[in-house]
Amino acid sequence: MIRAIRACKTAAEERAVVRKECAAIRASINENDQDYRHRNLAKLMFIQMLGYPTHFGQMECLKLIASAGFPEKRIGYLGLMLLLDERQEVLIDLNHSNQYIVGLALCALGNICSAEMARDLAPEVERLMQFRDPNIRKKAALCSIRIIKKVPDLAENFINPAASLLKEKHHGVLITGIQLCTDLCKVSPEALEFLRKKCTEGLVKTLKDVVNSPYAPEYDIAGITDPFLHIRLLRLLRLLGQGDADASDCMNDILAQVATKTESNKNAGNAILYECVETIMSIEDNGGLRVLAINILGRFLSNRDNNIRYVALNMLMRAMTVDAQAVQRHRATILECVKDSDASIRKRALELVFLLVNESNVKPLTKELIDYLEASDQEFKGDLTAKICSIVAKFSPEKIWYIDQMLKVLTEAGNFVKDEVWHALIVVISNASDLHGYTVRALYRAFQTSSEQESLVRVAVWCIGEYGEMLVNNIGMLDIEDPITVTESDAVDVAETAIKRHASDLTTKAMALIALLKLSSRFPSCSERIKDIIAQYKGSLVLELQQRSIEFNSVIAKHQNIRSALVERMPVLDEATFMVRRVPIPASASPSIVNLPNGVSKPSAAPLVDLLDLSSDDAPAPSSTGGDFLQDLLGVELSPASNQPGTSHARQNGTDVLLDLLSIGTPPLQSVPSAPDILSSVQNNKIPLAPLDGLLSPTPHSAQATPARDAPVIDFLDGFVTNPPVTENNGSAFPSIVAFESSNLRAVFNFSKTPGNPQTTLIQATFTNLSSDSLTDFIFQAAVPKFLQLHLDPASGSTLPASGNGSVTQNLKVTNSQHGKKSLVMRIRIAYKMNNKDILEEGQVNNFPRGL
């Protein structure tokens, strides 16, 4: 049969042969054929090795085991081990008079023993450990290992017999005895204590004997007598010496002897040295031995054999905790290993380098790694990039260095950089105000050479959008920079390349689109060209791009007056907030989710709301910017309405001046009277707002100081008039939302602000029954995060009539201590009875209008 299967040329043929054989075997099982049973089972095992299902043969195994002859039993047990696993329950004869059969049973037990079997058979195995035949003794010892691994409680029964095995002369039994002791020490502290007291000296003596033993052909491997025994002994000694000074002291001499005398030109010798070093590192401190051990590792590290270098790296990682200084000495060699062609070595070396980095060596190490990034192969780049980024982020001594290194990484392997890494970079850039110019120029240069690196493109596009004028005008030039001449249209080129590149994904394109909008205001000379580029995406199949394109197009074409305010530079991103938000960011940054406010009457409110949304989409910024924009928007519209003579002058001057003034008036915390408040007072034409007034009054001077631009006053006012949706919207600055909706129930929130207290929002919640049954015992509960305070007034009723014939209202008062930084969120729970059945519904309200 084996021959037939091997003759098969294709997998299909092989399957056919196997199917036929299986059929024949099944038939013969059904006939209960005694003579062929073990042959069938042998065939089945082969079939199983090829990966075919053989469960139907399991009973046959048991029948074979139950039969009398040795050959049958042998195949039976072999089948048992191969075909069955520990999930099946089997019976095993450990009391058989034939020692070979007992051996088979032990073998099977050792390989497939389950926890139940372990409990049942532990006494038998324990007895067999004193059996006269050494073959049975060693098998029983190994079986015990399996048993105590499955059921650690049984360990104490095995301590004494195991200790007696350590006095054996027979190598096979001795080695299994040592194994058993090692595993006992791992599972049972009592066993460890006992063996430490009773056996340490004996083991040291055994090791001494083995090390000094004369040539023994039976156990000789490369001139060393039984290296396996050496290794097991060293391993057990390690466990005994760990955390015990006396035991460690006892083994010092022999360890020194092993470390110095062992030949290191063959694998076997190195294996012993390796184990010895590990033992020296683990046992209680002995300076001399440690030096010896580190030297051995140094030798290993410079060995030409890759295997040896691999274990050296492995060991050095553990040595880091013991003697970091000594490991640092080998830094150069370790760095070489990072560049090895073998993935196993590279991986170890990289992990080791990661441990080696500290404040003092971070610069040279990072330089080495980044240099290597260029040469490394593709599958290693991901790992390497992640490690470099985390090293740079962790140890960077100053911002300029951090930005430099990150730019290098982005240039070399931008495609491997994770989202949160470049998000973090943008936050850092945004906070390093003195480096904006430097960064944007460096990014511009990098983009010219490496425009295929996605995340580099994103960061570059973002920075050019934000700091484009610094690029063109060489603002904030550092001494170390080479001068660079970039025209406005060059800067626009970057964004255009990014948006037109086929490989760019949606996020990049959307970021490029926003950058273009921002540039259109920063570089009036390119405005027409940008408008054309943006207009090309009006027909984009991707909804997001299409929508943005149409919005931006109308911003450029119709809303000149608000444009520059709208595209003002983003406020500095808050590092602390970002760190907190770091975890959820990857999810929310996935290509622009448009948060259409739930149930808002779209036509009038949409432009405003969408524009606000945009501000949260265009960068991984804390969403606080929304409030900012809102205020800026309102501020701009507000000024003409107040009809101050100076305003139009200021307007002529470009909104910047006004905006600047306003933003002086609105300190970063934005504790200015809330927007609706300003509006209502202006609309009612009562006393003009004092702060605004004060702010605006100096504007004529500044306006006169700088010659007025070409935009006539009339134009501007016209532009304003053609902008009705936004103005209309001023009345209800915060649209009401559907906070919760299920099949039975809908909750609508209306918002209002108390004058003079922007932090507090009054919410009127209106609940409507959507089902055809009336709801009784209605209770509404809400919970908010720590930065919010919530006060709930009693509800207007506890019964909701069926089909929306009436509603319950309840007033909530929310105070936002982080007003302007964080938006409201709320978790709600609604309990009620429907048809006398208790129903509990829960939800989270995330769609609060920004700026509350």
Added chain:
Amino acid sequence: MADPIHTPTESTGQDPSGKVHRLVVNRDPKFTNFVEFRTHKVIYRRYAGLFFSLCVDITDNELAYLECIHLFVEILDHFFSNVCELDLVFNFHKVYLILDEFILAGELQETSKKAIIERMGELEKLE
């Protein structure tokens, strides 16, 4: 033609030999004989077209297991007198028998070539 003889020291759930095979075969002969595999390490050694692979704990001594594979191959070589792949395929049950004398419950059982060959002789006589 490669034929991995797989000896899991700890059962790793479903049979991973196919994956190990792919992992091991593609490696350059100059590379280390160790590959990390899930939570364990695969130690392999190549003899002409045959790969012998052992899956061991991450903390185990790699060099020792490398030596262990060599010892096993020497035993096979002795037993079949000049072992070749066909010997192993047609006598897979005997290979398992030797393995059972050599390794049990994932631990080394006997380090003497002579002892194992003698033991095999005894077992053969019983058949």
